[in-house]
Amino acid sequence: MRPLALLDTSVLILLLTSKQDESADEVENDRKRSCVRDALTEMQKTWKLAIPAVVVAELSRTGDAGRELEKLVKEMGKLRVEQFGHDAALVASTMAGTALTQRPQGAERGAIKYDLLICATAVASRATRIVTENPRDFRKHLDTAVAPDVEVYVPSNPEKSGQLRLMQVPPKG
Amino acid sequence: MAKSDTKEPTDWPGFEIAIAGEGLSPAELPVRVLVELLQAATKLVEEIADSRGVKLPQPSLTALRTGSAAYDLRIRDYSAGPIVEEARRQIKNRAKDASPPIRRAVRRLHDAGSTIGSVRFSLYKKGKIAKALFVATPLDSVPVPFDVAVEMDGTVVGVMAATDRGAFVKLRLDDGALLELRMDPEDKALPGKAASAFQRRVVAVAEYETTITTKDADARYRLLRLHPSDRTDEEFMTVVDAAREAWRGGVKVRATDWLRELDE
Secondary structure (H helix, E strand, C coil): CCCEEEECHHHHHHHHCCCCCCCHHHHHHHHHHHHHHHHHHHHCCCCEEEEEHHHHHHCCCCHHHHHHHHHHHHHHCCCCEECCCHHHHHHHHHHHHHHHHCCCCCCCHHHCCHHHHHHHHHHHCCCCEEECCCCCCHHHHHHHCCCCCCEEECCCCCCCCCCCCCCCCCCCC | CCECCCCCHHHCCEEEEEEECCCCCHHHCCHHHHHHHHHHHHHHHHHHHHHCCCCCCCCEEEEEECCCCEEEEECCEHHHHHHHHHHHHHHHCCCCCCCHHHHHHHHHHHHHCCCCCEEEEEEEECCEECCCEECCCCCCEEECCHHHCEEEEEEEEEEEEEECCEEEEEEEECCCCEEEEEECCCCCHHHHHHHHCECCEEEEEEEEEEECCCCHHHCEEEEEEEEECCCCCCCHHHHHHHHHHHHCCCCCCCHHHHHHHHHC
């Protein structure tokens, strides 16, 4: 059985857009886009790739783009969409309890966002990798659910296995 | 349940059942044949009601036509209307899509008069008798040998259980075509398995079925087994690229802005 990898919203956004101008941010995102495409082109040979249902929801936008986005969301149905079911809801409930307790003072409950639901989907569906270009709090949520086997994979900045973690020493003066 | 006690029996939903034969009158109809005819007609109505989870009063014999061996059977319940309509449909279609109990009931009704003549069924619609149908034997499915059963890859996009036509699973194949696979009504596990595979890629093992009077449009598959597909997702990037092309038509979106919105 091939392992399952879930794609997060940032990855899909990069895949579905293209460089619009020469600003530094767009150039950097274009670099990430190339890394994502290369990584997924390679991964699709040996991994099952899926999109969590909550990611389809997170793709929503307002304005003209929102209306256009309906077409895109329909197309997403052709891909493997990993459902957010009862099992995932139970995992999310555990994660949310911890995240709510540890949230910064004054932060709303809404601070518990899609990334938690994506992590819960990964744990419930026994995915072993989340592919993202915006790791945010993924690791923290996964550790809450005691899911160390789920790797958070950033195509533009992959961790090298076996790499020594060198301590950074601030320059003197 | 809406009872129709206050109405005349001629207003109740029902049908006429008869044995058509030359010079056949009630007096010439053996009692055993009559009993079997009435029981077979009652059984057909009961099986259809059962398949819909409806409990109906037994049909009553409300009239007898003396010129021919024809009997009026009426059910003292207005909700029986759709049931007798369905009985007519099953007779007309020779129980082609029906579950085994209904197929057996149609066969029994046919056999009830076969030694004397042909069984004739006429539905009462709005108090008037509709065109008579002669009851024929159900169309038998002729399954092809198992070794020519097909295995197909697709995504489960629909599961229809407990419908009038039985249980079906709908697959979207890789070329975009939609295909309905029939599930055996007596297989209780398969619909649940299909439902849990909703929107997932599966391998379906199906048997190509045909009937005696098959036409291309009637050709269909019976699902034998279903299991998750382990096929590679090599089309993943192709689908994503197609989605991007379909979407980008009018609106230019900067990834930078969109990604920033995620963190707001």
